[in-house]
Amino acid sequence: MPIVSSTSSNSKDVLITVSDRFDFSQYKLFRESYCECNTPGTEFRLDLSSANYMDSSALGMLLLLKEHADKIKGKIIIERPNDSINKVLEIAQFHHLMEIVR
Amino acid sequence: MNRHNVIVLVSQLVCIAVISGCVFGQVPDGYLYLGLTVLLALQVMQFVLHRKSLNMVFDNANITIESTSSSNVVSQDIEQKLGEMFVELEQTFSCERQVIGNEINRTSGLLSEAVLGMSESFHNMKNISDRQHSLLNAHVNHEQVDDNDNTSNKADFEKELSMHEFLEQSSRLTNEFVQVVINNSKQSLKTLSHIDHMVKQVDSIFSLLQNVEGLANRTNLLALNASIEAARAGEVGRGFAVVADEVRSLSISSSELNEQIRGKISGAKATIESLRSGVEEMASADMSQTFETQSKINEMTGKMGLISRNMEESITELTTMSNEMDTAVGNAVRSLQFEDMTSQALASISTNIEQFDALSQQLHDVGGSNDSLFVKVDKINAVCQAVRKHTTSIGEHRTVSQETMDEGEIELF
Numbered sequence: 001m002p003i004v005s006s007t008s009s010n011s012k013d014v015l016i017t018v019s020d021r022f023d024f025s026q027y028k029l030f031r032e033s034y035c036e037c038n039t040p041g042t043e044f045r046l047d048l049s050s051a052n053y054m055d056s057s058a059l060g061m062l063l064l065l066k067e068h069a070d071k072i073k074g075k076i077i078i079e080r081p082n083d084s085i086n087k088v089l090e091i092a093q094f095h096h097l098m099e100i101v102r
Numbered sequence: 103m104n105r106h107n108v109i110v111l112v113s114q115l116v117c118i119a120v121i122s123g124c125v126f127g128q129v130p131d132g133y134l135y136l137g138l139t140v141l142l143a144l145q146v147m148q149f150v151l152h153r154k155s156l157n158m159v160f161d162n163a164n165i166t167i168e169s170t171s172s173s174n175v176v177s178q179d180i181e182q183k184l185g186e187m188f189v190e191l192e193q194t195f196s197c198e199r200q201v202i203g204n205e206i207n208r209t210s211g212l213l214s215e216a217v218l219g220m221s222e223s224f225h226n227m228k229n230i231s232d233r234q235h236s237l238l239n240a241h242v243n244h245e246q247v248d249d250n251d252n253t254s255n256k257a258d259f260e261k262e263l264s265m266h267e268f269l270e271q272s273s274r275l276t277n278e279f280v281q282v283v284i285n286n287s288k289q290s291l292k293t294l295s296h297i298d299h300m301v302k303q304v305d306s307i308f309s310l311l312q313n314v315e316g317l318a319n320r321t322n323l324l325a326l327n328a329s330i331e332a333a334r335a336g337e338v339g340r341g342f343a344v345v346a347d348e349v350r351s352l353s354i355s356s357s358e359l360n361e362q363i364r365g366k367i368s369g370a371k372a373t374i375e376s377l378r379s380g381v382e383e384m385a386s387a388d389m390s391q392t393f394e395t396q397s398k399i400n401e402m403t404g405k406m407g408l409i410s411r412n413m414e415e416s417i418t419e420l421t422t423m424s425n426e427m428d429t430a431v432g433n434a435v436r437s438l439q440f441e442d443m444t445s446q447a448l449a450s451i452s453t454n455i456e457q458f459d460a461l462s463q464q465l466h467d468v469g470g471s472n473d474s475l476f477v478k479v480d481k482i483n484a485v486c487q488a489v490r491k492h493t494t495s496i497g498e499h500r501t502v503s504q505e506t507m508d509e510g511e512i513e514l515f
Binding site for chain 1: 292
């Protein structure tokens with residue numbers, strides 16, 4: 001499964017793991033992984049350690065997730081992106097929008 | 103001519119060669135003065151040697167005179183020999199004097215010519231150096247204008263042209279482009295969720311249509327039942343049978359209409375599907391090329407900064423070098439002004455040579471006269487003293503003049 005998500009028992013912590021290609025084909029799964037989480041202050045952790053490609057739709061998805069998180073006063077943390085993905089995030093200036101932990 | 107004279111003559115020629123060498127720039131200038139001094143010393147030495155030989159002759163003559171004083175007759179031979187010697191001396195003097203005079207004139211001419219040429223080329227060098235200097239200054243100032251926030255149109259124009267600015271603009275443009283693409287993706291994805299929502303609605307319409315279809319089927323069945331009941335009622339149910347038939351045909355029409363609606367909505371769903379793929383294409387742009395360009399531009403901006411810095415350093419160094427060259431050329435031009443001093447030295451040598459003329463003339467006169475030997479010798483001694491006195495006075499005058507090149511300021515002529 002390219003996208004696996006798990007929600008903690010208090011539903012305040014959502015871990016989304018993306019593997020292989022993070023592109024348009026993942027959109028539905030990705031959206032489903034967070035759209036049901038409406039608990040205020042939810043922390044969305046996005047594990048990108050096993051993802052190796054990212055296109056603009058992935059960036060768009062992240063922006064939509066950001067919108068959703070902002071709506072419920074939540075927070076996004078991107079974890080362990082590889083070099084090429086980190087470069088993409090840097091050039092898209094996402095480090096100003098969300099926390100990126102290498 | 104004895105051995106000493108040969109040595110002196112050879113030394114003179116060497117000195118002249120050294121002076122010529124100086125004039126043509128093959129030997130350092132310091133040798134010019136040394137050569138001139140040695141030449142002068144040699145002239146004096148030659149003169150002294152001549153005097154010495156004269157004295158010896160006189161001594162011999164005196165001895166002869168003393169030995170023959172009893173007879174009181176001076177040997178005819180000695181008179182004749184002395185006369186010959188005076189003539190020889192006079193000829194040697196004039197010959198040497200002519201050679202030296204010619205050489206000095208030639209040296210003087212060559213010196214002024216060379217100095218003129220060198221002066222001209224130094225002036226050209228100075229001009230070139232000045233031009234270089236102003237160009238460099240203009241460049242440095244230009245760089246400074248670039249650095250400052252100048253509001254004049256010209257500076258703005260130059261600023262626009264600068265490579266650094268160009269790269270910065272490109273970088274900004276690429277950034278904006280990236281943001282636009284990402285926003286486009288985001289909006290496309292939003293549109294996609296709306297489309298998905300729409301597909302759900304359409305699907306629910308399908309289930310509603312299925313309900314309607316079921317109703318039509320049930321109506322059809324009811325109509326069929328009604329027509330069966332009407333047939334059983336016989337003549338009385340005839341009218342009812344017509345109504346039941348109508349209801350049945352209505353249900354069939356309703357079924358057909360239902361089918362048409364289903365077809366239309368299926369078409370709409372297919373359209374939505376193609377809309378979806380269009381939006382998908384819009385959302386997923388492969389940005390690796392853009393990212394590569396962006397990082398290349400960043401790299402180039404860094405390199406450009408380095409190049410600019412290196413260039414600035416080089417220009418500063420060039421400016422310093424240009425200043426140094428200016429000073430060097432100035433010094434060379436100043437040194438050339440001492441051509442005057444050299445010419446003066448040559449001129450004073452000419453004066454000294456003229457003294458030889460006087461001596462030579464006296465020798466000539468004495469040689470030709472019928473005076474006694476003592477009178478002749480006295481005359482020569484007197485002339486020698488006069489010449490020495492004159493030379494000394496000239497020498498005193500000369501010591502007053504400038505002796506080194508270190509004095510004096512740069513003054514371009």
